[in-house]
Structures are given as C-alpha cells and as structure tokens.
Amino acid sequence: MFRKTQLGEVVTVDAVISIHYFDYSRNFSFPxxxxxxxxxxxxxxxxxxxxxxxxxxxxxxxxxxxxxPGEYHAIRANGDFAGVVVITFDTRSDAASHLAGQRAxxxxxxxAYISQVLKTAAQTFAGPLDIVDQTALVKLTDAPFGAxxxxxxxxxxxxxxxxxxxxxxxxxxxxGVSGRASEEVIVSRIKKILEENIxxxxxxxxxxxxxxxxxxxxxSTFKKATGCGIHQMYVQMKISLSKRLLSEEIYSVSExxxxxxxxxxxxxxxxxxxxxxxPPTAYVKSVRRRALL
Numbered sequence: 001m002f003r004k005t006q007l008g009e010v011v012t013v014d015a016v017i018s019i020h021y022f023d024y025s026r027n028f029s030f031p032x033x034x035x036x037x038x039x040x041x042x043x044x045x046x047x048x049x050x051x052x053x054x055x056x057x058x059x060x061x062x063x064x065x066x067x068x069p070g071e072y073h074a075i076r077a078n079g080d081f082a083g084v085v086v087i088t089f090d091t092r093s094d095a096a097s098h099l100a101g102q103r104a105x106x107x108x109x110x111x112a113y114i115s116q117v118l119k120t121a122a123q124t125f126a127g128p129l130d131i132v133d134q135t136a137l138v139k140l141t142d143a144p145f146g147a148x149x150x151x152x153x154x155x156x157x158x159x160x161x162x163x164x165x166x167x168x169x170x171x172x173x174x175x176g177v178s179g180r181a182s183e184e185v186i187v188s189r190i191k192k193i194l195e196e197n198i199x200x201x202x203x204x205x206x207x208x209x210x211x212x213x214x215x216x217x218x219x220s221t222f223k224k225a226t227g228c229g230i231h232q233m234y235v236q237m238k239i240s241l242s243k244r245l246l247s248e249e250i251y252s253v254s255e256x257x258x259x260x261x262x263x264x265x266x267x268x269x270x271x272x273x274x275x276x277x278x279p280p281t282a283y284v285k286s287v288r289r290r291a292l293l
Contacts, residue, residue: 010095011163013155016137017088019121021129024048024082032074038096039067039088041075042106042114046082050075052101057205064106064162066099085114089155098166099159103209113158120150166213186211187225190218194234198241201261204230239275242268246280247287253280 017037024046032051041050042064050057050065051074058078059065067073075084106114122129124147126138139148189211193202204215207230211218222230238260245256257268273279278286 009093011091011093011156011159013089013091013152013159015090016151016155017090018086018134018137019117019125019129019151020084020086020131020134021118022084022086022132023130024077024084026077026080028082029076030074032072034070034072035088036069037088037090038069038099039073039086041065041067042085042087044083044085046080047078048075048082048084049078057103059103062105062111063103063209065103066101068100071100085118087114087117087155091159095163095167096159098163101214102162102166103205104162105209110158110161113154113161116154117151117158120144120147120154123147124151183221183225186213186218186221190222190230191233194230194237198237199259199261202234235271236275238262239272242272242280243276243283246284249284253284256280 015037021044041048041059043059043061045061047058047060050059051072052065052067053071053073057065118129121137124140124143126140127134144150190207193207193210204219208215208218213221219230222233226233228236242256242260245251245259246253251259253269254265257265260268262268262271269279272283276283
C-alpha cells in the first residue's frame with residue numbers, strides 16, 4: 001500500500017513587491033529608505049556602496065546583500081557605472097532570519113536563478129524593469145502560463161541555496177566532533193583568504209562575504225581556535241613575510257611597507273618593532289651581522 005509523503009517548506013516567498021534592474025551612472029546616489037519587507041541587492045556589474053543602518057559596505061560584481069524589514073538602507077555608485085538587481089519580497093519563514101545583513105558572492109547556479117527571475121518578470125509584468133517609483137507589479141494579459149509561480153520558485157531556490165550552508169554549518173559548529181571539524185574548516189578558509197591577500201589588504205566584511213558567515217561568528221570562532229584575532233593574525237603573517245623580504249634586501253623598507261598594504265612606513269615600522277623587538281632597519285643590520293659570522 002502506498003503512502004503519501006507531505007513535503008515540507010522551509011522557505012516560502014509570500015509576495016513580491018518589486019523586481020528591478022538598474023543601470024547606475026557614475027554619480028548615482030539614492031538617499032535611503034526603510035520598509036516592512038525584505039530587499040535583495042545583487043551587483044551584476046561594477047561596484048556600489050550600500051549603507052545598512054549607518055554602515056557602508058562596498059559591494060562588487062557577483063555579490064548580494066539582504067536588507068531586513070525595517071532596516072534603513074541607501075546605495076550609491078562607486079565612481080563608475082554599475083548594473084544592479086533589486087528585488088523586494090515578503091516572507092514569513094523563520095529561516096529568513098539568517099538573511100539579515102547577509103552578504104555573499106553568488107555562484108553560477110545562483111546567478112542563473114536571478115537571470116530566470118528577470119527574464120520571466122519581463123514577460124509577465126508591464127513596463128521596463130528600471131522604473132524607480134514603481135509601486136506595484138501589473139500583470140500582462142498575455143503573460144506565460146505559470147510565470148508567477150516560476151518567479152516564486154526561482155526566488156525560493158535562490159534563498160534556500162544561500163541559507164542552507166549557514167544553517168548546516170552553524171548547526172555542525174555547535175555539536176561535538178562535527179562542530180570542531182566545522183570550526184577547523186572555517187579557520188582554515190580564513191587563513192587561506194589572508195594568505196591570498198597578503199599583498200594589499202582585505203577587510204573583515206570581505207572575508208565574511210567569501211565564507212558566508214557573520215562578523216561576530218567568524219571573529220569568535222577564529223579567536224577560540226587560534227587564541228588571537230583575525231586582524232592580529234593578518235599582521236603576524238605580513239610581518240613574517242616582511243622579515244624574509246628584508247633579509248633578501250631586494251626591496252627597501254618603504255617598498256615592502258607599500259607592497260604589504262600598510263598605510264604608511266611609520267605604521268609598518270611600529271607593527272614590525274612590536275612583533276620583532278626592533279625596527280626594520282635594525283633587523284636588516286642584524287641579518288647582515290649574522291651573515292658575516
């Protein structure tokens with residue numbers, strides 16, 4: 001005898017308020033707003049600076065940011081043209097809480113979900129997708145069969161794909177051996193990101209966008225596992241590399257300072273002395289003396 005299995009729904013989009021694709025000019029700036037529904041901002045090209053509750057975030061091509069209901073937010077172009085997708089929606093799903101302030105870099109599958117939403121929306125609703133003051137979506141009389149459901153399903157697939165690693169990794173991080181393994185993976189990924197950006201700089205916000213965790217979570221996890229903060233580890237890596245570069249005597253102190261992303265040679269010298277016990281110039285002299293022995 002066959003038995004029916006009811007399929008659960010963890011993320012549902014209850015309504016879509018707007019679907020936009022904007023081409024922002026170099027000097028575009030939107031002063032800001034707050035509303036009682038979710039907003040998703042995806043950067044298709046260029047860069048923008050998004051403001052969320054007073055905090056500025058630089059968003060690059062391929063990144064997405066979610067604004068929770070009631071959050072004051074603004075956006076402006078970052079010195080060049082930018083293509084930006086803005087989708088606002090309603091959801092009563094508890095799992096949506098994971099999206100609050102969430103910033104992520106989308107993969108090709110996730111980008112395809114957004115492309116399908118835009119394509120279907122253009123076939124379903126009246127008017128172009130760049131009407132700034134659009135207050136409602138008006139369905140075309142000749143809209144394709146099931147088009148609204150396609151939009152709903154594609155959005156839900158996108159949201160699930162973003163929320164799933166947050167839920168599964170955080171659940172694992174709270175349980176025994178699997179939790180420790182998960183934390184080790186997170187720490188390893190952070191260290192790899194730091195190493196890949198040893199020349200120049202990377203911000204904590206950018207690290208968060210790479211690994212899809214909040215600032216507070218990765219800071220506490222990293223500190224618990226290593227005994228030091230992420231920034232402290234980053235500086236330690238830079239100082240370790242600077243010691244090798246100084247020993248090779250190919251670059252000057254100022255060149256090494258610039259290569260490693262320090263704000264000034266004074267900042268570099270201060271950090272170096274704090275870590276090594278002597279300024280860079282004295283370290284070079286000590287290396288020379290050892291070489292003569």
